[in-house]
Amino acid sequence: MPRYSLIAAIVLAAAIFLFDTLTQFDVAIAVLYVAVVLLSLNFTGRRGTLAVAAICILLTLISFVVTHGAGMESGAVARALVSLAAIVITTILALRLAATIAIIGESERRYRTIFRSTGVAILEMDFSALKARLDSMRSDGARSIEDIVRDDPNFVREALGLMKLVNANDTTFSTFKAPNLEAFRESLPDLTPKEMEPSILRMLDAIWNGRTNFESEGVMDAIDGKRLNVLYTVAMPTDRRALDVVLVSIMDVTARLEAENGLHQAQAELAHVSRVATLGELTVSIAHEVNQPLAGVVTNGEAGLRWLRRPEPDLGEVSASIERMIADARRASEVIKRLRALSSKATPQxxxxxxxxxxxxxxxxxxxxxxxxxxxxxxxxxxxxxxxxxxxxxxxxxxxxxxxxxxxxxxxxxxxxxxxxxxxxxxxxxxxxxxxxxxxxxxxxxxxxxxxxxxxxxxxxxxxxxxxxxxxxxxxxxxxxxxxxxxxxxxxxxxxxxxxxxx
Structure with a gap:
């Protein structure tokens, strides 16, 4: 493109110069040099554009001198000034346009670099079909996503099919073990298991209510079958009401959750050790708490036997003694039960x-x-x-x-x-x-x-x-x-x- 633009600019400048010099039309033909200035944006930088503009101004002046000589007709002078002004103004605007294009280009390169190389999976999605479907259902009288799912339990899977993948970065392919974009695009609906549907349902509710972002945790599958714990964010730009451009970032937190589970397990083990150590410090108190009701059982048992062995057994006292024995046994049982609970390694309930x-x-x-x-x-x-x-x-x-x-x-x-x-x-x-x-x-x-x-x-x-x-x-x-x-x-x-x- 730069080579062809350079050739086109040279040919066009030569044609304008010859036409302006060899013809006697009462028009500002040199104004056409603005096209040469604009073409220069494709093959040169700021200084080059200024040089091209200077050449165009010089060609305009040479053509004016060759055509009109020393005569200063007002019409010819006016046309020359209009041409020169057009070239100068176009040059200024072209330089501003070039600066803007450079900024946009740098921004786009930066975005693409981040998009491609960031450590988070980023998906560029098109939700326009989903948005149109939701708007249609709203027009038909649906009041909420819950109403829609109540009438159609399979709507979440339908919604997943309406979400179109446009692009994805390299981290996405490595996270989900996808060889390329096409393979990932075809597999994406199947990578969202049924366990993920409640989270997707909440995301649909966010879209229904016009929210611009959504974040949640869930589970997804990689193409090789590995289950992934993910934290994902959906960004819906406010200036794209059709939701034709939606960015979805997905972070694999499987390792983090496994580490947290391991930490919780270690904390539970440490807490159990601490409980056992504390019980060791309370050995005397615990022994007393257990021994006291057991001694009561023995005392009440002996008393009951004495009431039975009397010439006339007192069954009322015997019954009372047995009731006290049962109460003491239950008291000892409760103490032992609490001790067993404190010393156990059971999962917290x-x-x-x-x-x-x-x-x-x-x-x-x-x-x-x-x-x-x-x-x-x-x-x-x-x-x-x-x-x-x-x-x-x-x-x-x-x-x-x-x-x-x-x-x-x-x-x-x-x-x-x-x-x-x-x-x-x-x-x-x-x-x-x-x-x-x-x-x-x-x-x-x-x-x-x-x-x-x-x-x-x-x-x-x-x-x-x-x-x-x-x-x-x-x-x-x-x-x-x-x-x-x-x-x-x-x-x-x-x-x-x-x-x-x-x-």
Whole structure:
């Protein structure tokens, strides 16, 4: 193209010069030099265009002198000035046009570079057929995407067929193991499994409601059959109402999700180890809690036998003794049941939990520890609190850890000053449980790293208890905070959102 434009410009300039010089028409033939200036944009740069314009101006002046000599007829001068003005104005506009074309070209090159080489799969789609179909259904009386799907359960698959792939970048081919664009275009509808349909349905709802962007997670298949977890974004430009140009970016997050699952598994294993270690510290208290009802079973059994062996057996006392035996056995069974739950490695199971009931159950496991350390317990549990949703065992682990930490923190305090306060109250959007001790507290400088892994203020501590507690609370959508007033002591408070289903 540049070579032909150069030849055309030379031929055209020569023709205009000869026609302007050898003919006597009373018209501004030199105005046609503007075509030469415009042609120069195809084969030269800014300086070259200025040089071409200067040559055209020189040819115009030479032609004027050759044709009219020293005569300065007003008509001829006017025509020459018009031609010169046209060349100058065209040159200025041509240079601006060239600059604009250069900017657009650079922008297009930059876009294509990003489009081709970015690490995210980018699809250029044409949704015009889908948009026309939705508009037609709206005209027919459909009020929402839900109405359409209710009447036609296969509409999502139909919609996928109406989404036309125009182009895709190299990352798309490598992500989906496609050899080329045509192969990917043919396979695309089949790469969207049924599990993806709820997400596609939400995207259709976004289009129906005129939203300009949509983001969601889902699953897709690669051509080789591998299942991919993807995060995808759909951008619908506001200036293309027909949706003939829609950009879909797809990020493969399979590795990230696998890493997160591995991290969650490791956290669960660590939490289990921490629970077992805590139970080891409470061996004496646990033994007492189990031994007490068992001793009651023996005592009531012996009493029942004595009532039976009397000359006249007192069946009422025997019955009462047996009932007390059953109650003590159930009490021991409940303690063992809680211990088994705390020591198990079961997968967390969210249930509806009453925080006050959970505190009461937990205290049965640490009551002996509280008593042996001569700690005065003040319990203030608010009535009418809503239930929370969470794993009972994990939440009990948090409460046990905070109580045991408080008891150990007060170990160096005089007996009469060891006070443990546990109170529950309603929070902004759920329930708050606060555990406060009268120990030495902690330094303000330690507050920021108190929940960091492996940080501990105890010489024999591992520094994992509070870190695990925070992880558990945050996994339940809550927040764990600590404070230590200047007067001493420490307060740990965690809030958990209310169970909306129970409400």
């Amino acid at each position: 969210p249930t509806s939990v009453d925080i006050n009931e959970l505190v009461q159950d937990t205290l049965t496991l640490v009551q002996r520890e509280i008593a042996s350390q001569h700690v005065a317990l003040r319990l203030s549990l608010a009535d009418g609190l809503g239930r929370i949703s969470g794993d009972r065992v994990q939440l009990q682990q948090v409460i046990i850890n905070l109580i045991v930490n408080a008891i150990q923190a007060m170990g160096a305090m005089p007996v009469g000053y060891r006070q443990l306060a546990i109170l529950s109250r309603a929070g902004e959007d759920g329930v708050v449980l606060e555990i406060t001790d009268t120990g030495p507290g902690f330094e303000p400088a330690d507050e920021a790293r108190l929940f960091a892994a492996f940080f501990t203020t105890k010489p024999e501590g591992m520094g994992m208890g509070l870190s695990i507690c925070r992880s558990i609370v945050e996994a339940h959508g809550g927040r764990l905070r600590a404070s230590s007033p200047a007067s001493g002591g420490a307060s740990f408070e965690f809030s958990l959102p209310a169970d909306k289903e129970a409400a």
